[in-house]
Amino acid sequence: CDNITVSENGRLLFAGQDTVELARQYGTPLYLMDEDKIRENCRVYAAAFQKHFGDRARPLYASKANSFKRIYEIMKEEQMGIDVVSSGEIYTALQAGYDLSRAYFHSNNKTDEDIRYSMENGIGYFVADNVEEIRAIEAEAARRGVRQKVLLRLTPGIDPHTYEAIATGKVDSKFGSAIETGQAEEITAFTLQQPHVELVGFHCHVGSQVFAEDVFERAAVIMLEFVAAMKNKYGYMAQQLDLGGGYGVRYVESDPDLDVDTKVGEVAAAIRQACARLEIDLPEIHMEPGRSIVGAAGMTLYTAGTVKKIPGYKNYVSVDGGMPDNPRFALYGASYTCLLANKMNEPAGFECSVVGRCCESGDIIQEHVMLPASVGRGDIVAVCTTGAYNYSMASNYNRLPRPPIVMLRGGGEHYVAVRRESLEDLCRNDR
């Protein structure tokens, strides 16, 4: 996180606020979100799009990264479009008063109920994954007597060099229709024949936590070549081209720090060049950042409990949360920076694994962490950059209640956006 500092008495400040004090007031585990940072990130994207693509281009927030009512209110206020992937995300956005006409419904398997529910509530666009979905959308649109706007998700056949589990743009991906196999053209031709579906353009998403140099440029060029081919063959010119999300964020010092304006500028240059070469107009360009909007705007606080030293082997510091609130190390071996929030002035010379409280050895937040040697029960452990894919992937494993989300704002303000689950909440649906 770039929004952390240390106070004179050695306490970690997040967005200028004392994390130890926040942990005391709200309890732990605790998710903190820096609202000003989220808004700033939205504005950086909006300004970059305006500068490099003009008025019609826009960033959408990929709400799978972190989905709760308040975040959709913020997106509404920031005039961001949104990417949603389920009736649950749509319901949450509606509860926040978000106008769904700016929402794009993704997912490789929308159920009939998802399609019905989202159309009933005025979904702006579907990003259809396959021919079966086009059939289902056509049927529902016909029943309602409307013409539904749709984009097609295509796989450009690119390896983004990120964790295997989150690479999505390769030919053999479960997502979308591959350009290389001819299935992208088939679904385009099929969609153009549907009377109640309006094809507005194409979409691709090559992966997440991507740092590799020219992945987005290459994807854009392949997609534009497809756009041009469809124009030449079917006389169909795509209005919109959505390049998905994926820009990486900095979890540890060795990660690069991407500059959104520079990255968007590079993609824009490649796009303009390709459009000129292919003799097509510039489509409306969209991107769907999730992680890079909220990731660095989040932090998790835990209270340390058991400190276990196994001489000649290793050391463990156990915290009062773990894989239920942050499954990313268990799933991807993801990197995080851990700090001892109440002892920031002490040298960090004690190597340990920060582990959760669940009944399995894989319940690890991070390995090879350096903390002050005095770490012990009651200390506050902060894990940085947890604003994306932590709360949204949280579970109740071991019947642990999910932590609250407390939002921080300038001027020392803080408020609960999602309250802590209670023990009663855990049994709410049990019969």
Ligand code: LLP
């Ligand atoms: N658009 C589509 C179609 C996506 O599938 C995704 C992410 C995004 C946009 C946003 O990508 P972002 O800007 O956040 O990288 N759970 C994994 C990440 C899965 C990403 C899924 N799709 C993790 O914790 O790393």
